[in-house]
Amino acid sequence: xxxxxxxxxxAVAGVLPEDRVDxxxxxxxxxxxTVQGPSILVQKRIGDHFAVNANYYQDMIxxxxxxxxxxxxxxxxxxxxxxxxxxxLHGKTTYxxxxxxxxxxxxxxxxxxxxxxxxxxxxxxxxxxxxxxxxDQIYRDIKVNGVIVNDPTFHQRADHRVYGLSxxxxxxxxxxxxxxxxxxxxxxxxxxxxxxxRFVDPNNPVGYTLAPQIYPxxxxxxxxxxxxxxxxxxxxxxxxxxxxxTDSWGIAAHTLQLDYVQPLRHHWTxxxxxxxxxQGAASFFSDLFPYANYSNYMARDRELAAFHSITLGVEAxxxxxxxxxxxxxxxxxxxxxxRMMVHYLDYRDALYSKFDPGVIKAGDEPLYTLDASIYQAFxxxxx
Amino acid sequence: xxxxxxRLRGLLVATAALVAVSACSPIQxxxxxxxxxxxxxxxxxxxxxxxxxxxxxxxxxxxEGARGATxxxxxxxxxx
Amino acid sequence: xxxxxxVMAAILAFALPAWAAPADVQAPAFSxxxxxxxxxxxxQFKGQVVMINFWASWCGPCRQEMPLLDSIYKQxxxxxFTLLGVNxxxxxxxANAWLQKTPVSYPILYDPKSQVSQLYQVQAxxxxxxxxxxxxxxxxHNGYVPGDENQYMNxxxxxxxx
Numbered sequence: 001x002x003x004x005x006x007x008x009x010x011a012v013a014g015v016l017p018e019d020r021v022d023x024x025x026x027x028x029x030x031x032x033x034t035v036q037g038p039s040i041l042v043q044k045r046i047g048d049h050f051a052v053n054a055n056y057y058q059d060m061i062x063x064x065x066x067x068x069x070x071x072x073x074x075x076x077x078x079x080x081x082x083x084x085x086x087x088x089l090h091g092k093t094t095y096x097x098x099x100x101x102x103x104x105x106x107x108x109x110x111x112x113x114x115x116x117x118x119x120x121x122x123x124x125x126x127x128x129x130x131x132x133x134x135x136d137q138i139y140r141d142i143k144v145n146g147v148i149v150n151d152p153t154f155h156q157r158a159d160h161r162v163y164g165l166s167x168x169x170x171x172x173x174x175x176x177x178x179x180x181x182x183x184x185x186x187x188x189x190x191x192x193x194x195x196x197x198r199f200v201d202p203n204n205p206v207g208y209t210l211a212p213q214i215y216p217x218x219x220x221x222x223x224x225x226x227x228x229x230x231x232x233x234x235x236x237x238x239x240x241x242x243x244x245x246t247d248s249w250g251i252a253a254h255t256l257q258l259d260y261v262q263p264l265r266h267h268w269t270x271x272x273x274x275x276x277x278x279q280g281a282a283s284f285f286s287d288l289f290p291y292a293n294y295s296n297y298m299a300r301d302r303e304l305a306a307f308h309s310i311t312l313g314v315e316a317x318x319x320x321x322x323x324x325x326x327x328x329x330x331x332x333x334x335x336x337x338x339r340m341m342v343h344y345l346d347y348r349d350a351l352y353s354k355f356d357p358g359v360i361k362a363g364d365e366p367l368y369t370l371d372a373s374i375y376q377a378f379x380x381x382x383x
Numbered sequence: 384x385x386x387x388x389x390r391l392r393g394l395l396v397a398t399a400a401l402v403a404v405s406a407c408s409p410i411q412x413x414x415x416x417x418x419x420x421x422x423x424x425x426x427x428x429x430x431x432x433x434x435x436x437x438x439x440x441x442x443x444x445x446x447e448g449a450r451g452a453t454x455x456x457x458x459x460x461x462x463x
Numbered sequence: 464x465x466x467x468x469x470v471m472a473a474i475l476a477f478a479l480p481a482w483a484a485p486a487d488v489q490a491p492a493f494s495x496x497x498x499x500x501x502x503x504x505x506x507q508f509k510g511q512v513v514m515i516n517f518w519a520s521w522c523g524p525c526r527q528e529m530p531l532l533d534s535i536y537k538q539x540x541x542x543x544f545t546l547l548g549v550n551x552x553x554x555x556x557x558a559n560a561w562l563q564k565t566p567v568s569y570p571i572l573y574d575p576k577s578q579v580s581q582l583y584q585v586q587a588x589x590x591x592x593x594x595x596x597x598x599x600x601x602x603x604h605n606g607y608v609p610g611d612e613n614q615y616m617n618x619x620x621x622x623x624x625x
Contacts, residue, residue, distance in 0.1 A: 015463050015523070022434040028442060041434040048608045055434075117456055118402050122412025122586065126457030127398055165394050168429065168457025173418050178429065178455035183391050223452035229429065231421040245449035253449035261426045269426070279448050304448055336435065342446075374442060376435055392466055416588045417551035417580045423521040462524045462588045463606030 016051040016089050019044050019383035030340065030372020032064040037078075039378075049089050053098075057081040066368065067302070070350055071196050071210055075141075075148075079104035085113075092119040106139040106150065106193070111160070124170040134160035140193035156189030174231040180243075184221045191215035197300040198350065199289040200362065206353050207362030208288060213299045216284075221247040225255075237261045250283030251304065271315035271336075281306040287348050288363045302368065305347035313338035313374075329382045338374040343367070416461055423460030430454055487601065490594040491582040495549065495572040498562065503547070503572055505594075512544045512622045513594040514615070517574075517585050519550065520557035524607040525589040529567055531612045535619070536569040542623050543596070549574050551585070591615060595622045 020043045027036040037058035045051045058081070064074035085098025093116065100111040115130035140154040166180040191213055201209040225243035232238060239259040246252050259273040282304035284297035315336035322328055348365040414422075421427060430436050436454070444450045490513075494504035505513065516532055518525035529548070536546040546569040550558040553575045562571065574580055583592060587605035593615070595601045602618045604611060 015459065018523075022432070024434050024438065026438050039434055039438060048610070057438075119457075119461075120402065121410055122414075123416065123461035124412050124414060126455070127402060128456055129395070129398060162451065163391055164452070165398060166452075166455040168455045170414050170419075170422060170458060170461075173414055174421050176422060176427065176429070176458045178457065180452040180455055181394065182451035184451060221451065223449065225452040227455075229427060229458075231424065231427055235424070235426070237424075237426045243449070243452055245451070247448070249448075251448040253447065255449065261431075263426055277443070277447060277449075282448065303446060309447075334432065334435070338439070340442075374439070376438065378432070378434060380432070380434075388466070412586075415577065415580065415585065416590075417517065417519065417577055417585055419588070420519065420521050420552060420557075460522050460588065462522050463608065 016045050016049075016087060016094075017043050017053075020380060021383075022378055022380045024376060024378035027375040028372060029375075031066060031370040032069065034062045035059050051087045051089075053085045053087075055081070055083045057083075059104075066349065066351060067195055070354060072194055077105050079107075092123075093117065105148065106141045108137040108139075110135050115164075126168045128164070128166045130162075130164040130166075132160075132162045132164075134158075134162075136160070136188070138189050138193065154193060156193075158186060158188035158190055160187075161185045171228075174233075176229045178225075178227045180223075180225045182221075182223045184223075186219040186221075188217060189215075190217065190219055191299070192301060195299075195301050197286070197289060197298045198362070199292050199294065201292075206357040208350075208353070209292070211292060211298075213301070214284075214297050215299060216249065216297050219248055221245065235263060249304065251280060253277065253279040267319050269317040269319070271313075271317075273311075273313045273315075275311040275313070276308070277311075278308040279306060281346055285346075287346055287350075300347075302344060302347045306345040307342055307347065308345070309340060309342040311338055311340040315376075327383060331382070332380045334376070334378050334380070336376040340370075340372045340374065342370040342372075344369065419459075419461050422458055423462075427458060429456065429458050487599065490592070490598050490600045493579045493582060495574055495579060498559075498571045498573070503570060505598075508545050509598060510543070510596050512539075512596060512619060514544070514546045514619065515549055515583070515592045515594070516546065517549050517551055517580060517583070517588070517590040517592075519552050519588060520561040521552075522588045526561065526565070527609075528589060528607040528612070529565065532615075533567040533569065535612065535615060536567075539619055539623065540569075544619060544623060545569070547572055549579055551577060551580050551588075553577075593618050593622065596625060 022041045024039040026039060028034070037060045039055065039057040041053065041055045043051065043053045059079040061079065062076045068074060079102060081100065081102040083098060083100040085096060087094055087096045096115045098113050102109040111132055111134040113130065113132035115128055117126060117128040119126050136158040138156040138158060139150040141148050142151045162182060162184040164180070164182045166178065168176060168178045170176050195213055196210040197213045198208040198210050200207065223243060223245045225241060227239060227241040229237060229239045241257040243255040256276045257273065259271065261269065261271050263269045282299060284295060285299050285304045287300060289298060313336065315334060317332050317334040319330060319332045321330055344367050347368050349368045350365055352360045352365040353362045425431065440453050490505065492505050494502055497503045518529065520526065532546060548567065548569060548571040550571060550573050552558055555573055589607050591604040592600055593602035601622060604614065
């Protein structure tokens with residue numbers, strides 16, 4: 001499964017981002033899935049007006065998740081993502097453009113993005129307009145003679161368009177605020193070739209029968225967010241962020257985040273953060289439909305279910321210098337750990353009725369909960 | 384969809400007007416360039432480690448229905 | 464069609480240049496404490512070409528520019544030229560730490576209450592002001608990108624011979 005993820009637009013405000021190389025190891029573990037891999041990001045200025053960036057990223061997935069165990073078998077695969085981007089600074093205006101390519105055995109995604117950023121009102125305000133376009137090719141993996149290949153009868157496409165407007169405003173010497181608005185439009189095959197819905201079926205010993213899901217082939221989304229970042233007098237920073245999301249599938253979601261950064265002496269910086277997320281289900285989502293062909297659109301993907309989650313994170317950074325390599329101005333090493341706890345409100349753990357048919361009735365299984373650990377370790381070199 | 388397109392167009396025109404006005408504006412910055420010491424501090428950067436924040440955004444996006452509006456650029460020392 | 468016009472208007476608006484600060488006025492008088500503890504006033508340098516550089520230790524381009532300003536100072540100081548570095552930080556701690564690592568030979572003055580920054584309507588960090596022998600502001604430069612030192616030297620050379 002691929003994602004339309006923009007390569008990070010480096011923070012600019014009339015000054016090009018500093019030269020920097022980051023090497024990261026990431027690991028996600030939870031719900032029967034382990035995803036790990038590297039990410040390398042390079043940012044380099046060229047002359048006074050240009051900067052380029054490049055990123056190499058991999059997800060090595062080993063999945064025996066609840067969805068996989070219900071109707072498929074555990075699998076391993078690798079997704080590789082490469083991106084390049086450039087920025088041009090002219091006075092108070094920064095123009096950026098870039099390209100992202102993501103490849104995995106059953107999903108190929110290409111994205112191009114463009115943005116224009118302008119400083120104004122004495123550099124207190126920065127306004128950014130952005131646009132990105134994605135083209136996805138979706139395949140389905142099947143096992144033929146023990147080998148995993150693409151199903152030749154399955155080839156779908158999906159298109160994505162994202163429009164963004166954001167504003168950052170310096171409010172006082174110690175306070176900066178941001179406002180973000182994003183409008184996106186997806187078209188094409190937006191479902192998963194592997195997931196299924198279930199409907200009540202008394203003729204079946206488990207109490208239900210699996211059937212293909214039917215998704216709409218369009219989706220429009222809007223998200224609006226705001227944040228405030230405050231400098232505390234003893235040298236620390238506190239950030240509060242809120243985002244509201246709504247789409248044409250009936251999903252409404254709220255995200256609230258709080259972040260606290262505390263540097264200590266000369267070398268250490270610590271970060272603690274909390275994220276609360278709450279989502280309402282899509283209008284065509286149901287964990288268990290009452291009968292076959294219940295409605296035009298039907299889905300049981302837990303990403304579209306009603307749930308809430310809390311993520312707690314801590315991070316420690318150590319700044320050091322390498323005496324022999326004088327062309328490296330400074331270096332940092334960072335370790336971060338996040339614990340994500342998700343409680344689904346209308347999605348049940350169907351494995352209970354699958355593996356214990358008759359003991360637990362379909363529809364009475366416990367609501368699914370998921371706890372995941374997210375690890376990151378990275379080093380950064382500044383030139 | 385139609386309402387969102389109109390909203391987007393409206394925001395675009397408002398942005399153009401804002402940018403045009405700023406070029407010859409009587410509004411004086413209330414935080415002077417020489418008062419930006421705290422804002423220039425590395426801990427006040429809106430995104431200190433882009434490699435890490437893009438990774439976490441990706442982790443949440445693939446598991447949640449919501450996406451987008453995660454970041455803005457700006458702040459900093461305002462030099463040059 | 465309306466969408467396209469809206470997008471074009473937005474992009475063109477971004478291309479508008481920003482308003483620049485004026486010059487050709489009598490340089491406002493001031494008097495500040497220097498790093499050595501002496502009181503330094505602008506009036507002391509009447510008859511000389513004076514370059515004032517507003518800087519802060521937290522400003523990257525300011526730090527980048529200072530060694531180049533130091534060589535400009537050494538090159539022209541015997542020709543009736545002086546350079547004053549005005550540090551705008553409310554607390555001298557940052558400036559002193561930086562000057563210990565990267566010392567310069569021209570006078571550094573502290574402006575902790577931003578009196579001189581306000582007098583000279585500083586609009587960017589760094590800001591470089593060049594005043595002629597008659598005390599008139601002849602050149603104001605906002606910011607610093609590598610190569611700006613050539614503009615400074617051209618201006619100094621033309622004012623020194625007057």
